[in-house]
Amino acid sequence: MYSSTLPSPMSNKVVTRIAPSPTGQMHIGTVRTALFNYIFAKQNGGTYFVRIEDTDKERNKEAWVDAIWKDFEWCALPPDTKYRTSEHLERHIELLRSLVDSNKAYISKEPKKDDPSQTVEVIRLRNPGVNVTFTDLIRGEITFDTSELGDFVIARSLTDPLYHFAVVVDDGDAGVTHVLRAEEHISNTPRQILLIDVLGFKRPVYAHFPLILAPDRSKLSKRKHGASIENYRNQGFIPEAIINYLALLGWNPGGEQELFTLDELIKLFSIDRVHKAGAVFDIEKLKWFNHEHLKRFSALEFEARLKEFLLEHGEKVPEYLFDITPELQMRAQTLGEAAELLRLGEFAFMEPSIELHALLLVQGAKTDAAAIKKHLHQVAELLAPLSNEAFTAEKIKEAIFPYATEVGRAGVLWPMRVALSGREKSPDPFVLAALIGKEKTLARIEKAAQML
């Protein structure tokens, strides 16, 4: 019986890694695994690296390699080092050959899997067929009978290693101490341990995190559920929120606080509070996290992020963007929603001129046109004394609210708001007036009054 021993934390510096394959967009689950590896390494003063697992030449694409680097950068989970599996091919060949030379593996002539008319030579491991037991930090002791694995294939040829072999060699050479990965890899672990043992590497500590599930409780998929990081980025989710949400999917620090920064997560994370069961991905809750993080941004930061988002999506950046930032922060849960508000003309009142319909002026005012006209003139009179400096939402409200309350707010505030925005829905009239300035405010009110 084999059993894994925990390396002494005193003698071993923690080394973790994340190993995505360049076969498509990066999965949100990969980001989560990267996050846990990153956090675990940082909180233990260790290192964390990214290795692109590019052993499958058929399915790999260079474009995806670049996309992966870009995604890691965007997520702000920068690795201490990064490389590709293919860079270590010589080392793989060396160990593959030594395994065959020592008769621990052998070359097997057999019909090709996808084309039985052809014969190929693959490398198979001589499987001792023992029980393999390892300790999973999250699930405890797990035992597998590896005899049912048979003499599994470890390379397509002496110069073409397969995933399990390459992973074991690379992790061993890199001194990976902790393999933190998703639950789907539990059943891969025994065959990797078999290879670790036969190659004489030290076994790492394992921790298999619960899966991220779709609403139907199946594994969240990029194809079926749009679970690529690219997809969320395009919707205007920000990395701070994604990281916060992902960290809390399957783990929590115990209190009732839910909003955390990466630094806080590094301080608080503890692997023994990680759940065992899969967690359903809820985009509504992600949106809430996103909104909360967006609201915490300074106006300057928010403007910068939104500007970048708009530019990336080929949308024009209004010159008044900074002025309406507070409104946008309040209204949009994602940068995508903010962009949509802009696109749909929600802030068209900021443009030099607006379209105004007399009918709308009366619609919600609960009074007649004559009264409205009178109120608009009164509003103009009340605002006239205010200097440009004093033309703030608070001062404007102070000037108008008593009058509005006296004669009926709906009769004053609705027409004023419509006069300034031309719209049925908008921010309140005081904010509106402050935003567009005294001159335009008075001009629009006068114009509206003339329409009645």
Next chain:
RNA sequence: GGCCCUUUCGUCUAACGGUUAGGACAGUUCCCUCUCACGGAACAAAUACGGGUUCGAUUCCCGUAGGGGUCACCA
């Protein structure tokens, strides 16, 4: 199907033998209010089932049922 993992409100979760089973998202209602948002308050909603162990089980043990993962010359 074999093997492995897993099970608290619709969802994410708290409670490490004793709580009116707590919070958050979503939902509903109300308040704020000139509209839309924001904000505030309240309501509704869960321990899969059956046995044990125990004075006492969400919590420990064993079954059953459900869910998931994995069974490649992919990673």
